[in-house]
Amino acid sequence: MLNVANLAAAYGASQVLFDVSLEIGEGEVVTLLGRNGMGKTTTVRTVMGLLAARGGTVTFGGRQVQGMAPERIARMGAGLVPEGRQVFPTLTVHENLFATAANRLKRDEPWTLQRVYDLFPRLGERAGQMAATLSGGEQQMLAVGRALMTNPGLLILDEATEGLAPVIRSEIWQVIERLKSQGQSILLIDKNLGVLKRLADQHYIIEKGRTVWQGTGADLDRDAARVQAYVGL
Amino acid sequence: MRPLVATLVTAALLFLFFVPMLTDLVGRPSLLALACRILIYAMAAASLNFVLGYGGMISFGHAAFFGVGAYTVGILYAHFASGELLFGFIPGSNQMLITLPAAVLVSGVFAAAIGALSLRTGGVQFIMITLAFAQMLFFFFVALKAYGGEDGIIIRRTNELAGLNMRDRVTLYYVILGFAVLFFLGLWRMVNSSFGAVLRGIQQNERRMAALGFAPYRYKLYAFILSGMGAGFAGALMANFLRYASPDMMHWTKSGELMIMVILGGVGSFFGPIFGAAAFMILETFLAGWTEHWQLLLGAVLLVIVLATKGGINGLLARIFRRGA
Numbered sequence: 001m002l003n004v005a006n007l008a009a010a011y012g013a014s015q016v017l018f019d020v021s022l023e024i025g026e027g028e029v030v031t032l033l034g035r036n037g038m039g040k041t042t043t044v045r046t047v048m049g050l051l052a053a054r055g056g057t058v059t060f061g062g063r064q065v066q067g068m069a070p071e072r073i074a075r076m077g078a079g080l081v082p083e084g085r086q087v088f089p090t091l092t093v094h095e096n097l098f099a100t101a102a103n104r105l106k107r108d109e110p111w112t113l114q115r116v117y118d119l120f121p122r123l124g125e126r127a128g129q130m131a132a133t134l135s136g137g138e139q140q141m142l143a144v145g146r147a148l149m150t151n152p153g154l155l156i157l158d159e160a161t162e163g164l165a166p167v168i169r170s171e172i173w174q175v176i177e178r179l180k181s182q183g184q185s186i187l188l189i190d191k192n193l194g195v196l197k198r199l200a201d202q203h204y205i206i207e208k209g210r211t212v213w214q215g216t217g218a219d220l221d222r223d224a225a226r227v228q229a230y231v232g233l
Numbered sequence: 234m235r236p237l238v239a240t241l242v243t244a245a246l247l248f249l250f251f252v253p254m255l256t257d258l259v260g261r262p263s264l265l266a267l268a269c270r271i272l273i274y275a276m277a278a279a280s281l282n283f284v285l286g287y288g289g290m291i292s293f294g295h296a297a298f299f300g301v302g303a304y305t306v307g308i309l310y311a312h313f314a315s316g317e318l319l320f321g322f323i324p325g326s327n328q329m330l331i332t333l334p335a336a337v338l339v340s341g342v343f344a345a346a347i348g349a350l351s352l353r354t355g356g357v358q359f360i361m362i363t364l365a366f367a368q369m370l371f372f373f374f375v376a377l378k379a380y381g382g383e384d385g386i387i388i389r390r391t392n393e394l395a396g397l398n399m400r401d402r403v404t405l406y407y408v409i410l411g412f413a414v415l416f417f418l419g420l421w422r423m424v425n426s427s428f429g430a431v432l433r434g435i436q437q438n439e440r441r442m443a444a445l446g447f448a449p450y451r452y453k454l455y456a457f458i459l460s461g462m463g464a465g466f467a468g469a470l471m472a473n474f475l476r477y478a479s480p481d482m483m484h485w486t487k488s489g490e491l492m493i494m495v496i497l498g499g500v501g502s503f504f505g506p507i508f509g510a511a512a513f514m515i516l517e518t519f520l521a522g523w524t525e526h527w528q529l530l531l532g533a534v535l536l537v538i539v540l541a542t543k544g545g546i547n548g549l550l551a552r553i554f555r556r557g558a
Contacts, residue, residue: 048444050440050443050444069443069448070440070443070444071442071443071444071445071446071447071448071449074443074444074445074446074447075446079445080444080445082441082444086438086441088430088433088434088437088438088441089437090433090437091430091433091434091437095430095433096430096434098427098430099427099430099431099434100427100431100434100442100445100446100447101427102446104446146445147445150445150446
C-alpha cells in the first residue's frame with residue numbers, strides 16, 4: 001500500500017528527515033513513534049506531498065508519488081487527519097463532511113454521512129452547527145469523519161488523541177479499532193504506547209529523522225529498554 | 234433556510250412585486266428606474282461577492298465582465314440593425330433569449346482567460362492584475378471606433394422577449410425582477426452545494442483542501458468563471474435597461490463601486506450584496522440630489538458601516554432580528 005524508503009526532507013536549509021523508511025501493507029495498522037521534534041509529522045507531510053522530498057522514494061498504491069501535488073496524492077486514496085484537528089471552522093459539521101466527500105477508489109461500501117454519524121453520534125446531533133463551536137474532541141471526530149468521507153485507501157492519523165479528555169480518547173480508540181476490523185489500512189502517530197501495542201501490526205520509531213527501530217508489539221516488549229530510550233515518556 | 238429568513242424573503246418578494254404600484258402611488262415613476270438599477274447591480278455585486286466573499290479572491294476588475302456582457306448585447310444589436318454578419322459568420326440578434334446567453338458565454342470566456350492568468354498570483358498581485366486586465370479591456374473598447382469608441386453603442390430598442398412590450402417600463406421591471414429571482418435562486422443553490430462549501434473551505438485554508446484531494450487553483454478558477462458569467466449577465470440586462478453600452482461600464486471606478494456595494498452589504502453573506510446595492514444606489518440618488526460632493530458623504534457612511542458593524546448591513550440586520558426574535 002505505502003512504502004517509504006530512505007526519505008529525506010527539509011524545511012528550507014534545516015534538514016529534518018535524513019533516512020526514514022516504513023512500509024504499510026493492505027489492511028495493516030502501523031504506528032510511527034518517536035519523541036517530539038524527531039520528524040513524525042514531517043514524514044506525514046512529505047508522504048502527502050505537502051513538503052517536497054529531498055531524497056528517497058514514496059510509493060503509494062504501486063506508484064511513486066514523491067514530487068506529486070498534494071491533491072493528486074489525496075485523490076489516489078491517502079486520507080490525512082492532520083495534527084491539531086484542522087476542520088473548516090466556518091463551515092457547519094454537515095458541510096465539513098459532505099464538501100469533500102468522494103469515493104475515488106470505488107469502494108463497494110463507501111462511507112456515507114449516515115455511517116459517519118453512526119460512528120460518531122455526537123456529530124449527528126450537531127450537524128447544523130459551525131465546526132468552530134464544537135469541543136476539541138468533537139472537532140477531532142469531525143476531522144476523522146471528514147477523512148473517512150473521502151473513502152481513503154490509507155487513513156493517516158497524526159496525533160489524533162493529543163490533548164483530549166480520557167473519555168473522548170477511548171471513544172476515538174474504539175473507532176480506530178472498528179476501522180481496523182473493517183480492513184482499513186491506517187498509519188497512526190501517537191504517544192499512547194499501551195493502546196498502540198494492542199492495535200498495531202507493526203511499529204516504527206524514528207529519531208532525529210532516521211528510522212532507528214521497527215518491530216511488532218511483542219518486539220516492543222522484548223526491546224522495552226531501547227524503546228524506552230527512544231520514546232522516553 | 235430558517236423560518237425567520239424565509240418569512241423576510243417572502244415579504245421582500247411581495248414588496249418587490251408591488252414596487253410599480255407603489256411608485257405610481259407616490260407619483261414618482263423615476264423610482265421604478267432606480268429599482269431596476271438596484272436589482273441589476275445586486276446581481277453584479279452578488280457575482281463579485283461569490284469570488285470575494287466566499288472564495289477570498291479580491292477581484293478589482295469585475296466591471297470588465299459587466300461591460301463585456303453589456304457590449305455583447307450592444308454589438309449583437311448593432312449587427313441586427315445593420316444586417317451585417319459579425320466576424321463574417323455570426324448574425325446579429327435582438328432576441329433576449331439569444332443575447333443574454335451569448336453575453337453570459339462571452340463574459341465566461343473572458344473570465345476564464347483573465348482568471349487563468351490572475352489566479353497564478355494571490356494577494357495584492359491578484360488585485361492589481363485583475364485591475365490591469367479590466368483597464369486593458371476599458372481602453373480596448375474606448376479605441377474600438379467601429380462600435381462607438383468612448384461614446385459607446387446606442388441600442389435603439391430593448392431586446393424582445395416572448396412578445397412582451399419591452400418599451401413599457403413596468404413590463405421591463407418585471408422582466409428584470411424575474412431574471413433577478415432566477416439568478417438568486419441559482420446562486421443560493423450554488424453557495425449551498427458541495428462546490429460552495431469547497432470554495433469556502435479553500436478560502437479558509439488552501440493546503441488543507443489540497444490534502445483532501447481538491448486542487449485549489451482549479452476550483453478557484455471555476456468560481457471565477459461563474460462569477461464573471463454572473464457579472465456579464467447583469468451587464469447584459471443593464472444594456473437592455475439603459476439601451477446603451479459604453480466603456481464607462483468597465484472603468485475601474487465601476488469595479489470599485491461593486492466592491493463598495495459588497496462591503497456595505499456584508500462580505501461573504503448571501504443577502505449582503507442586495508442590501509449593499511440598494512444602499513449604494515439610494516445613497517447615490519439622494520445624496521447627489523443634495524450636494525455634488527456626495528461621494529464624501531458616501532465615504533463617511535462606508536466608514537461608519539465598516540467600523541461600527543460586523544458584517545455590513547447584513548450583519549447589522551441579523552443582529553437586530555436575533556435580538557427581536
